[in-house]
Structures are given as C-alpha cells and as structure tokens.
Amino acid sequence: MSVDTIGRNDTIILHGRKVVGGVTEGEALVTHDTISGWGGINSMTGTVIETRHELRGVSFKDKILVFPGAKGSSGWSAAFHTTRLTKTAPKAMLFNVMTTKIALGAVVMRIPTMTEFDRDPLDLIETGDWVKVDADRGTVEITKKAKT
Amino acid sequence: MVKLADDEKAMLDGKEGPGKQKAMELLVRYAEALGAERFVATNNIAGVPGSSTLFLKDYYKDHQGGNYEAIFSLFDLDSDEVVPVPKVTAYSCHLQGGMDPNEYEVLGKTREAFEHQQQDEAAVADLGIQIMKTCTPYLAGNVPVKGEHCAWMESSAVVFCNSVIGGRTNTEGRESTSSAMLTGRVPDWGFHRDEYRFGTHAIEVEVPIESMMDWGMLGYFTGYAVEENIPVITGVNYQPNLIRHKHFGAAAASSGGVELYHMVGITPEAPTREAAFGRNKPVETIKYGPAERREIYDMLNSNGTSEDVDFVMLGCPHASIEQIWEVANLLDGKKVGPNTRLWLFTSRSVKSMADTNGYTKAIRDAGGLILTDTCSAIGLAVPKGTKVVALDSAKQSHYLPAMMGIEAWFGTTKDCIDAAVTGRWHGELR
Incomplete structure (x- = not known):
C-alpha cells in the first residue's frame, strides 16, 4: 500500500467521483451482489428481500451501503426513494457500475453517493468498518473495525 | 457539467x-x-x-x-x-x-x-x-x-x-x-x-431453444451470467417470435440487469457477430449447454416443495392475444379445479380483442379469469390463502415468491393449465 493512501490512525483513503454531493459517516454494509430495488427490497423496513441474496433479511438503514451496483426493475429509484420517506434509507452509497437506475435512485434519496474509485471499495471495505464519505471532495476514509 | x-x-x-x-x-x-x-x-x-x-x-x-x-x-x-x-x-x-x-x-x-x-x-x-x-x-x-x-x-x-x-x-x-x-x-x-450499444459478453448456446419455457430459461441464465452487461447470443437455430423475445428479455432483465441483447442473425443491430460486438472484444464467453439448462430449471423451481397448487398466474409480461388464444385452447373441454384459481393478466386493449374473439368468456366458463392493468407482483395480489403458485414466467418466478412469501413452480403454459385443472404440479424438465 502506497504512503499516500494511508491516512492518519491507519485509515485507508479512496478517491472517486461524486454522484450526489454531501458529507456523512457511518458503519459499512458491504455486499458483492448487485441489488434490486422494486421487488428486491422492502421499502417500509429498509431490508433486502431477494431470494438467494447474501443480504437477504438484512437492513441497510443508516448504513454506508457498499455494493457493485443496481439491477432489476425500473422501479429501483421509486423503491429507494420511498426508503427516504420511511426513514430507512442508507446514509450513503458507494458503488462500481454506473446505471440509470442507481443514478436516479441516488438523486431522489438525496444521500452522498460516489463511484469510479481509484481502487475497488469491495476489496477494501468490510461490513462493520467505519466509513467517512465526503462526496463533494471525492474522498472516502475507511477505518477498519477492530479484529476480534 | x-x-x-x-x-x-x-x-x-x-x-x-x-x-x-x-x-x-x-x-x-x-x-x-x-x-x-x-x-x-x-x-x-x-x-x-x-x-x-x-x-x-x-x-x-x-x-x-x-x-x-x-x-x-x-x-x-x-x-x-x-x-x-x-x-x-x-x-x-x-x-x-x-x-x-x-x-x-x-x-x-x-x-x-x-x-x-x-x-x-x-x-x-x-x-x-x-x-x-x-x-x-x-x-x-x-x-x-x-x-x-x-x-x-x-x-x-x-x-x-x-x-x-x-x-x-x-x-x-x-x-x-x-x-x-x-x-x-x-x-x-x-x-x-x-458506442454504448455494442455487445460485451458472448453467450454460446449448445442446446435447442424452441419452446417458451426454453426461451425463458435462456433469458434467466443470460441475466445471471452477464448481469447488467450486453450479451451477444449465438447458436440459436430457431426464429423466435414476439412472445419468445418478450419472455427471454423479461427474464434476462430480472435475474440480471440486461437492457439490450443481440442475437446474431436475429436482432436488428446484429447482422453478424462482428457487427454486434463492434469495437468491443468479448469480456467473457459463456456456454449454455444441458448442464446449465438443468441448473436454471432447478433454480427457478427452488421455491416449490408442496405439489398441491392453489393458484396459477399467467401473463407476465402481459399476455399477447396469441397467448390468450393458446390458454383458451388448452382449457377447451376442461374446468379449473375446485381448490385452484387461474388468473391471466393482460392489457385492456388486448383483453378487448379477447372479448371480441370469445376467449374471455371461454376462459371464464372454464373457471379462469382474464384481468387487466396489473399482475400479482405489481398489485401484490394473490387469491386469499394462496400457499403454492404455478407460473410460466421466469420473471414472475423471480419476484413473486419473495414478495408474497409463497411457494412457486415454474414450467410451461401447458404445465400451468394442467396444475389449474388437477390442482397438482406435474411439471418437469423435458
């Protein structure tokens, strides 16, 4: 790991592109599966419901959601938009593959969102890590959770 | 900006x-x-x-x-x-x-x-x-x-x-x-x-793809295989009609995020394999053979255990008049069983054709219903008490069991009509 990617207190810094601006921090929830909106999540509870999904039954409410991207129905934006109303939306989203579904979903959820990272966030962030997202500056600061 | x-x-x-x-x-x-x-x-x-x-x-x-x-x-x-x-x-x-x-x-x-x-x-x-x-x-x-x-x-x-x-x-x-x-x-x-419309992944089909179920399964496989990318499908020696494309695309868009596919010699932007890929090189070449076909069939049927079917839902995506004609023919001389419901979803305009042709009445007389506007997944609507549904749509099989917490079987339209009449699931991979 090069010096410029190691921040203070053993944090890792990622650089990426702002999709929706804003600054926040929270606990990461990471999946290597793409996520369906309509039919893939329950917008009332903020949980993934898709059969065979590795996050099935898991809530993304107030998490920094780290995932490859969106898939499935065109109801993606409306399903995630609704989580904003039910206060079960993630705090921020970090993803790899840009689609119209996720771009529009991020816009109407009004949460800091980033993509096009210099390194793959799925390789560097694990569920439970503490993540600071500054979408305006294009940086993500990862503090690894304590190993038990 | x-x-x-x-x-x-x-x-x-x-x-x-x-x-x-x-x-x-x-x-x-x-x-x-x-x-x-x-x-x-x-x-x-x-x-x-x-x-x-x-x-x-x-x-x-x-x-x-x-x-x-x-x-x-x-x-x-x-x-x-x-x-x-x-x-x-x-x-x-x-x-x-x-x-x-x-x-x-x-x-x-x-x-x-x-x-x-x-x-x-x-x-x-x-x-x-x-x-x-x-x-x-x-x-x-x-x-x-x-x-x-x-x-x-x-x-x-x-x-x-x-x-x-x-x-x-x-x-x-x-x-x-x-x-x-x-x-x-x-x-x-x-x-x-x-520049965004060229293929990215090659799907080489090594089994015959003819029936609606074949096309649905190939679509479901394709979505899983390429996710949100653009597949180029070769090796299909059968000219698909509208309802086969409809079934294939709906399935590929559900299991993955496929928004555009090319079939060489079949779809308009794929006169040749070279034209379909344009300046792209295939990222991956994926085979669809008998083993993959079996795996997809089992995956689509992994939500079923009880063979007692109490609901049969057709028309995902909404049925064409051709499909309604087929259902009316399959039901000819038969009755939907006493403990089973049969719903077929379509648009208002297609239903008006079905009304004119007598299919709406024929299906109703056999104990089924043609419904418009919605479907069981979109409308979150299944008959009260439904435990096990039979479906001919890979897309609906993808969504409905998870959304409604019910068991589901996937098969041909004929398997589904058989289930509606007998109340039992007899479908298998043929």
Whole structure:
C-alpha cells in the first residue's frame, strides 16, 4: 500500500467521483451482489428481500451501503426513494457500475453517493468498518473495525 | 457539467412555468449524477406518472390532501413544494397499474383504493397521457421504430424496445419519465449513444431453444451470467417470435440487469457477430449447454416443495392475444379445479380483442379469469390463502415468491393449465 493512501490512525483513503454531493459517516454494509430495488427490497423496513441474496433479511438503514451496483426493475429509484420517506434509507452509497437506475435512485434519496474509485471499495471495505464519505471532495476514509 | 440548449435553459429558469422548471431541475441533477454532457429530445415516454399508493397518499396528506398534483410534484418531480402540473408536451403513456378497475374486489383491493385509482386515472388523462395500463406498451399501440429515442420504464419493455426493435432507451425510472413527459428531454447517456450499444459478453448456446419455457430459461441464465452487461447470443437455430423475445428479455432483465441483447442473425443491430460486438472484444464467453439448462430449471423451481397448487398466474409480461388464444385452447373441454384459481393478466386493449374473439368468456366458463392493468407482483395480489403458485414466467418466478412469501413452480403454459385443472404440479424438465 502506497504512503499516500494511508491516512492518519491507519485509515485507508479512496478517491472517486461524486454522484450526489454531501458529507456523512457511518458503519459499512458491504455486499458483492448487485441489488434490486422494486421487488428486491422492502421499502417500509429498509431490508433486502431477494431470494438467494447474501443480504437477504438484512437492513441497510443508516448504513454506508457498499455494493457493485443496481439491477432489476425500473422501479429501483421509486423503491429507494420511498426508503427516504420511511426513514430507512442508507446514509450513503458507494458503488462500481454506473446505471440509470442507481443514478436516479441516488438523486431522489438525496444521500452522498460516489463511484469510479481509484481502487475497488469491495476489496477494501468490510461490513462493520467505519466509513467517512465526503462526496463533494471525492474522498472516502475507511477505518477498519477492530479484529476480534 | 451538462450543457443546456437555449430552450432547456428557458425551462430551467422557469420561463415555461414552475412545473417544467421542477422537471428540468430533476433532470439536471440526474444528468450530473450520470456524468451526461447533454440532453436528447424524446417524443416517446412510458412511465407511471403520479401513480399513488395509499402509503404515498397518507405520507403527503398535509399537502393538498395528498392529491394527484401533490404526489406528482413532491414524489415524481422530487420538488420541495407543490407546483401546478402542466399538460405533457411529449407523447406519453402510462404503464401498468395496481388493479383491474372492473375486478378490484377479486384482487383484494378496497373501495377506497379503487376510488383513488379512478381519480388518478382521470388526472392522467387530463394531462394528455395515454392510459395503456400495461407492461407491454408495444402490444397496446406504442411501437417505436429503429433509432427512435425513447424514455421508458419497465425493464421488460426497455429490453424489448432496445433489442427487438432497435429503439433507444435507458431503463428510466418514475421520476425521470414523469419529468421527461413535461420537458421532452432525457440525459444523452447510455443506450442513446452508438458506442454504448455494442455487445460485451458472448453467450454460446449448445442446446435447442424452441419452446417458451426454453426461451425463458435462456433469458434467466443470460441475466445471471452477464448481469447488467450486453450479451451477444449465438447458436440459436430457431426464429423466435414476439412472445419468445418478450419472455427471454423479461427474464434476462430480472435475474440480471440486461437492457439490450443481440442475437446474431436475429436482432436488428446484429447482422453478424462482428457487427454486434463492434469495437468491443468479448469480456467473457459463456456456454449454455444441458448442464446449465438443468441448473436454471432447478433454480427457478427452488421455491416449490408442496405439489398441491392453489393458484396459477399467467401473463407476465402481459399476455399477447396469441397467448390468450393458446390458454383458451388448452382449457377447451376442461374446468379449473375446485381448490385452484387461474388468473391471466393482460392489457385492456388486448383483453378487448379477447372479448371480441370469445376467449374471455371461454376462459371464464372454464373457471379462469382474464384481468387487466396489473399482475400479482405489481398489485401484490394473490387469491386469499394462496400457499403454492404455478407460473410460466421466469420473471414472475423471480419476484413473486419473495414478495408474497409463497411457494412457486415454474414450467410451461401447458404445465400451468394442467396444475389449474388437477390442482397438482406435474411439471418437469423435458
């Protein structure tokens, strides 16, 4: 790991592109599966419901959601938009593959969102890590959770 | 930064009124999120403008009682204030809805929900939006042409428009389509652009693909294999008709995010393998042989354990008149069993043809029902007490068991009709 990617207190810094601006921090929830909106999540509870999904039954409410991207129905934006109303939306989203579904979903959820990272966030962030997202500056600061 | 033409800037500045201004603001935020550099004009938009659920009505009740204008402004345009919604300026249609207005009680909907739906529909018509109420607008009168820039929702319709017709649309969402209806613009990104339409992954088919079930399974496999990428399918020695494309695309868009596929020698942008890939090199070559076919069949049937079927749902995506004809023929001389329900979903326009041809009555006389506007997944509607459903759609099999917490079998339309008549599942991979 090069010096410029190691921040203070053993944090890792990622650089990426702002999709929706804003600054926040929270606990990461990471999946290597793409996520369906309509039919893939329950917008009332903020949980993934898709059969065979590795996050099935898991809530993304107030998490920094780290995932490859969106898939499935065109109801993606409306399903995630609704989580904003039910206060079960993630705090921020970090993803790899840009689609119209996720771009529009991020816009109407009004949460800091980033993509096009210099390194793959799925390789560097694990569920439970503490993540600071500054979408305006294009940086993500990862503090690894304590190993038990 | 997205560059705006003069007329786009005028809308953004509010010179065309607050409704178009809010729509343009949403579209600019969306274009910036995508990284689009400009907008493209569209005159073919398919969405669900202002569509309200009881949840949204209640959520926005402090804004003009949660009426159509409030929901259109606050949810569809993502505006912080309610604005007057002007008539649409681009040719626009409303996709599927929540209930058949003539059979809402059968679907378990309340009088209150029905009345809201009727009010919304009147408001949609007032705006000049065509009420097609279907996931298959291309079967109800809205058929784009090759190269036409569209802004469509409904993943199964998007993949049909791009792949089978050669129209140009991204998978738009509710907020972007409603905004496009008022402005006639969408971001010039993705499938609107030539360079984005070339294939990325090769799918080599090594088994015969003929029946509807074959096409559904190949589509479901393709979606899993390529996710949101663009597959180029070779080795298919069978000319698919409209309903096979419809089934294939819907499945591929559900298990993955396929919005455009090429079939060499079959679809309009794939006269040859070279043309389909253009300047791209296949990222991966994926085989679909007997083992993969078996695996997909088992995956689609992994939600079934009890062979006692109490519900059979057909028409996902909405049935064409050809499919309704087939169901009427399969039911000829038979009756749906006493403990089973058979529902077949289609659009109002296709149902009117079925009425004319006597299929609606024939299916009803056999104990089944043709329903319009919605489906079990969209309308969250299954007969009361349903535990086990039989389906002929890979797409519906993907969604319905998870959404309704029921068991599901997947098979041919014939397997499903057999289940409706006998109350037992006898399907198998043939």
